[in-house]
Amino acid sequence: xxxxxxxxxxxxxxxxxxxxxxxxxxxxxxxxxxxxxxxxxxxxxxxxxxxxxxxxxxxxxxxxxxxxxxxxxxxxxxxxxxxxxxxxxxxxxxxxxxxxxxxxxxxxxxxxxxxxxxxxxxxxxxxxxxxxxxxxxxxxxxxxxxxxxxxxxxxxxxxxxxxxxxxxxxxxxxxxxxxxxxxxxxxxxxxxxxxxxxxxxxxxxxxxxxxxxxxxxxxxxxxxxxxxxxxxxxxxxxxxxxxxxxxxxxxxxxxxxxxxxxxxxxxxxxxxxxxxxxxxxxxxxxxxxxxxxxxxxxxxxxxxxxxxxxxxxxxxxxxxxxxxxxxxxxxxxxxxxxxxxxxxxxxxxxxxxxxxxxxxxxxxxxxxxxxxxxxxxxxxxxxxxxxxxxxxxxxxxxxxxxxxxxxxxxxxxxxxxxxxxxxxxxxxxxxxxxxxxxxx
Ligand code: 5AD
Ligand code: SF4
Numbered sequence: 001x002x003x004x005x006x007x008x009x010x011x012x013x014x015x016x017x018x019x020x021x022x023x024x025x026x027x028x029x030x031x032x033x034x035x036x037x038x039x040x041x042x043x044x045x046x047x048x049x050x051x052x053x054x055x056x057x058x059x060x061x062x063x064x065x066x067x068x069x070x071x072x073x074x075x076x077x078x079x080x081x082x083x084x085x086x087x088x089x090x091x092x093x094x095x096x097x098x099x100x101x102x103x104x105x106x107x108x109x110x111x112x113x114x115x116x117x118x119x120x121x122x123x124x125x126x127x128x129x130x131x132x133x134x135x136x137x138x139x140x141x142x143x144x145x146x147x148x149x150x151x152x153x154x155x156x157x158x159x160x161x162x163x164x165x166x167x168x169x170x171x172x173x174x175x176x177x178x179x180x181x182x183x184x185x186x187x188x189x190x191x192x193x194x195x196x197x198x199x200x201x202x203x204x205x206x207x208x209x210x211x212x213x214x215x216x217x218x219x220x221x222x223x224x225x226x227x228x229x230x231x232x233x234x235x236x237x238x239x240x241x242x243x244x245x246x247x248x249x250x251x252x253x254x255x256x257x258x259x260x261x262x263x264x265x266x267x268x269x270x271x272x273x274x275x276x277x278x279x280x281x282x283x284x285x286x287x288x289x290x291x292x293x294x295x296x297x298x299x300x301x302x303x304x305x306x307x308x309x310x311x312x313x314x315x316x317x318x319x320x321x322x323x324x325x326x327x328x329x330x331x332x333x334x335x336x337x338x339x340x341x342x343x344x345x346x347x348x349x350x351x352x353x354x355x356x357x358x359x360x361x362x363x364x365x366x367x368x369x370x371x372x373x374x375x376x377x378x379x380x381x382x383x384x385x386x387x388x389x390x391x392x393x394x395x396x397x398x399x400x401x402x403x404x405x406x407x408x409x410x411x412x413x414x415x416x417x418x419x420x421x422x423x424x425x426x427x428x429x430x431x432x433x434x435x436x437x438x439x440x
Contacts, residue, residue, distance in 0.1 A: 013050025
């Protein structure tokens with residue numbers, strides 16, 4: 001038998017790309033590839049790209065330029081581009097960088113084995129279709145090896161919301177939910193392999209409506225099905241849209257013990273004028289009402305959000321409205337970005353806010369969000385939380401894991417195993433993590 005070929009996957013962007021990269025590695029495992037951690041000894045390099053913000057395509061081209069050197073040294077090296085830049089740029093990638101062998105969009109990963117066979121014969125392979133078949137079902141050749149205690153699991157993909165700034169509806173396509181039984185069987189397999197926590201992924205995960213023998217299930221109903229799986233201790237989901245926070249999902253946050261008290265609910269802006277221009281179909285007020293209902297169901301929930309500053313026509317008063325909303329919500333963590341033009345989206349045609357002004361707003365917003373994050377972390381000191389232990393820490397006897405609220409926690413003098421759900425008392429807070437001690 002010939003030695004296995006080595007595959008290096010470089011993953012950019014969101015958690016869904018992380019999940020996709022795992023699936024691609026498994027699919028190519030069937031073609032005789034094993035994963036390697038460096039590009040230098042690889043027989044195939046796959047870039048799993050992200051197109052969401054700022055000059056993404058240009059970054060991919062410059063990275064490909066660097067890889068060209070590797071191919072000069074090793075002419076048999078195969079180079080592929082996957083992900084949302086592959087979807088958006090398509091054949092253009094091969095025109096600009098002819099040494100690329102393979103271009104595959106996110107909806108065609110199940111076709112990778114055939115594509116690999118084709119490039120092995122020296123041909124080029126390109127697939128950026130939106131096929132009808134269920135790619136994850138076709139990618140299902142999972143190895144049974146043990147794995148870490150947390151896993152991502154894509155349950156829904158694509159988006160029909162068409163926010164004016166966003167490429168997702170174009171690169172990931174229309175919204176599709178995976179059937180319930182496949183998600184349940186995949187979760188059971190993950191649990192057998194050592195997984196204790198799943199994060200359900202979707203661009204619009206709370207719009208989930210997957211088919212089951214009893215008709216379509218909502219995300220909350222899916223969560224209750226997962227709740228029945230012995231050995232699965234924690235359930236999370238991301239990313240949600242404010243308009244799809246249904247009553248049953250809000251209620252589950254109060255009643256489902258496995259559903260963790262953390263919610264990522266992007267608002268983007270606190271100004272109704274800007275929200276309208278963003279085509280967000282909610283207002284600042286309706287967002288705040290959703291938050292109020294969630295907090296009524298689960299008072300200690302930690303909230304996270306996404307923000308865009310400097311969206312076309314954002315004035316200082318609009319930006320103030322965003323700061324006011326943040327003051328009112330109090331986020332435990334948040335992601336904030338300067339608006340960047342995405343070609344092909346409705347907002348791409350509109351006049352930009354002055355660059356220096358946008359940078360200044362981003363800085364002010366981030367200062368406020370950082371302060372809130374610190375205050376919430378500090379409020380955890382003295383509290384008892386669950387921590388799922390993920391790996392040994394840097395200090396002897398130390399273990400690192402995530403709290404129920406998704407804070408990183410360093411647990412000292414910890415004689416417990418990876419995968420254990422420990423009760424921990426938080427003793428201190430630093431910039432991006434907490435420290436705690438086991439409650440014995
Ligand atoms: N410019 C800046 N930020 C963006 N996002 C999406 N598109 C853009 C863009 N064109 C942000 C949004 C979204 C997150 C995933 O990325 O805040 O929620
Ligand atoms: Fe993009 Fe999210 Fe808006 Fe969909 S809901 S268009 S994924 S920002």
